[in-house]
Amino acid sequence: MNLSASAIALRSEEEMKKLDVEAFYSMRCVGVDKVGKKVTLEDGRVLRFDDLVIATGGTPFKPPIQGLNATNVHTLRTVHDANTILESSTGKNVVVMGSSFIGMEVASVLASKARSISVIGMETVPFERVLGVQIGQTMMKLHESKGVTFHMSNGVEKVVVDAVTNRATKVVLRNGAEVEVDVLVVGTGVRPATEFLKSTFELERDGSIKVDHKMAVLGENSIYAIGDVARIPYDDGTARIEHWNVAQNQGRIAAKSIAGKPPGDLPTPYFWTVQFGKSLRYCGHSENFDDVLVTGDLDALAFAAYFTENEKIKAVATLGKDPIASHCAELFRLGKMPNASYIKQGKNPLDIPLSANARVPV
Secondary structure, rough: OOOOOOHHOOOOOOHHHHHHOOOOOOOOOOEEEEOOOOOOOOOOEEEOOOOEEEEOEEEEOOOOOOOOOOOEEEEEHHHHHHHHHHHHHHOEEEEEEEHHHHHHHHHHHHHHOEEEEEEEOOOOOOOHHHEEEEEEEHHHHHHHHHHHHEOOOOOOEEEEEEEOOOEEEEEEOOOOOOOEOOOOEEEOOOOEOOOOOEEEEEEOOOOOOOEEOOOOOOOOOEEEOHHHEEEEEEEEEEEEEEHHHHHHOOOOOOOOHHOOOOOOOOOOOOOEEOOOEEEEEEEEEEOOOOOEEEEEEEEEEEEEEEEEEEEEEEEEEEOOOOOHHHHHHHHHHHHHOOOOHHHOOOOOHHOOOOOOOOOOOO
């Protein structure tokens, strides 16, 4: 937070010009003609293409709850959003709706600046759906030690709004409790920004677009999708990963495909979150883990966690043990990740060589 857009841009405007890239800022795309190979912009201009990459990202999701249109209710997606939240939260009562990555990162940044921080989550502990109960409890304790208050296994019934100022004043929880609020941040996830493509493409239930290993939209030879909108082939199924590092890697694959070069393998999904200066890293993907094997010390915030499905390790999360996450990401890519029994025996995946010829240990 407290950034400028230019400070985090991947390329400056001058660099874009040198690369012969024409950019249209503050402009929306309103339609795609696949047959005619045309893109229509909101000002009526039409751009023709030989190849098209859809990288429209995600749109913050606001649940249909009374009062979320008040002027002091915010979502977080842009630099402007981040700066607005930071500036308006100093010395104020902040309520964060949502206890996953967006909400918890907001809480960690504002904890030292706001008068109070209250997090409302539907799960029993933060991050439970992605990281499980043990790690969720650990991260919750970290936040509580910094003054963050939690209302878990709960939800927002309604937001009380002052009729004169149109500002939210109280958040009413489903259990009847009321929380005073000066700033309300809604961190309840994003949806793929593909609404304008509904009549042109076959979208998945979540609004994403299925692609192949070249990032090409299924059934299309010259249209690609990357980032939050892309549902990639992964393991025995598909996955949609919301992280800028994943989007960058997918962009490289799409670019190679367009240039007629071998795209290479899709990298192992890899992301991280920073909470009060502690970087938790995650590689792989597991939506349906049935066990979490933890090595190290949760209380000391130095651990590795292995997420398993039927004894197969599908993802790894680490805190204070970065080399394990990076090493396991490569093991996943090489198909050399051991099963759960390897970890249960007290063995360390760092001992497995990063070689395509290495034997998968048991």
